[in-house]
Amino acid sequence: MAIINMKNVDFVRNQQYILKNINWTVDKNEHWAILGLNGSGKSSLLKLIMAENWKTTGDLTVLGTRFGIDRIPELRAKIGIVGSFIAERFRPDIIAENLVLTGRYNSSMLYRAFSETDLDDARSLMHQIGAAPLIGRIYGTLSQGEKQLLLIARSLILQPQILILDEATSGLDLFAKARLLEQLHHITQLENGPTLLYITHHPDEITPDFQKVMLLRQGQIVRSGTPHELLTETVLSDFYQMPVTVNIVNNSYFVLPKKS
Structure with a gap:
């Protein structure tokens, strides 16, 4: 069952595209990590979901609420x-x-x-x-x-039916970050727990609890798929537009610029 459905969604501000041609579907209990550099549009995407920003064009439905048709206030409590x-x-x-x-x-x-x-x-x-x-x-x-x-x-x-974590480890040290990610694992095990949307620019934070990954660059979805499919040297070098190395340690993906 889809709890988020975006079809050809654009978000334009001051005649500039912040998000362009977003097509994205999230199913219930399908936990997503959204990966992108600063300024890629990650927070803007979340604000569309929370109705803090309003789409410019396209169709957007969140938890059965159709933006532009249904009432929004009840959605925010979910x-x-x-x-x-x-x-x-x-x-x-x-x-x-x-x-x-x-x-x-x-x-x-x-x-x-x-x-x-x-x-x-x-x-x-x-x-x-x-x-x-x-x-x-x-x-x-x-x-x-x-x-x-x-x-x-x-x-x-x-x-809530959806839990958004926007750069939730910002300012945390190595051990505090590990503890926080462990708590997220416990949340994914809760009966009737929320679907997680985890926003980050650190691939090592994408734990096995996240079944899907979105790669977002300059307001557009470059690719989406499983961590195994996307968190590779080939895909990430293309995504970052510079060569990188990927080392997998204890199911964590550590990405570094490739030395020349």
């Missing part, structure tokens, strides 16, 4: 997003489980009355994804990796 840019929106003195609960109101603060039962829901979710050690902690005292894990819990509290 999509969670995690990115380093979100981490800056919260007061440093907020308690971890309170921050998780803000996801229920799509806000950076708890402006509605809440009960201990609500907080128990947040704590239960933190237990499920391995964030239990953060319960009771003050947000401003957490490391960047701990903050990202908390934001993942926050994004899951409404049980």
Whole structure:
């Protein structure tokens, strides 16, 4: 069952193509990694899905909602997003489980009355994804990796059908990044868990949890397929338009410019 369907979608801003002729279908529980260099249009693609930007031409359907025909507000509650840019929106003195609960109101603060039962829901979710050690902690005292894990819990509290991770490892050290990717593995194992869309410019972050990869360059899909098909020296050298080497270590793809 397709949960995202784009057909001949263009996004034009100031008479410049940001995205051009996007044809893309995502099936339920088909986890995708979207790979591209900075400025390739990755974030713009996500904003189309979340209806923060509006397509210029083409047909776009997300979770059965047809853009330009159906109502959009209800759609946004079905999509969670995690990115380093979100981490800056919260007061440093907020308690971890309170921050998780803000996801229920799509806000950076708890402006509605809440009960201990609500907080128990947040704590239960933190237990499920391995964030239990953060319960009771003050947000401003957490490391960047701990903050990202908390934001993942926050994004899951409404049980979204799609979870978008936009450069989610930005600012994380080697070990924090590994822990975050391990948490994503646990999310893919959740019953009725969300479909993941993982945005990155680091091929080594594309774990076996991602069945499909999109290569995006200058606003256009260059190729899409499985990691085994696309994360090769031949394909990536063509994609990056410069020769690269690919080393596979523990199912991770490490890509480096080829020495002359």
